[in-house]
Amino acid sequence: MNEVDLDMLKERINIVEYIGQFVHLEFNNGEWWGLCPFHDEKTPSFDVNEEKRSYYCHGCKNGGTIIDFASNYYKISVAQAIEKLAEEFKISRNKIPSLMRISKKFAPKKPDKKVIIPTEYIEDPITNTKNRISKSGLQKASNKA
């Protein structure tokens, strides 16, 4: 649990975006307002302050950080909430650059092959090319067999 950087967690996850997944929020007077998910109400008294990275319900007095929200919303302990947020955070980070991940996946293969080629072949570019051809030819032949 100590491995999770709480400040980073609170900083990196936008509390408005996060709570906005569960509560419909509308911007008014510098804060985001919505119907409190912790008690029944018809007029919004639940506010989220993006700057302070906190939320507060003026009805049921439930409030705190994004960690407190997750803890209260999922009815889990604060420790579990931290774990959950850290996990979700990693997932969302990986989701974004899917194309980058694909190119990264293929990129390291080229340098790896270069490393495998013995230095004596690298010295002579012609021999190197020939060796590569014969190498791939060999691979194809062995694949068939």
Ligand SMILES: [Zn+2]
């Ligand atoms: Zn409330």
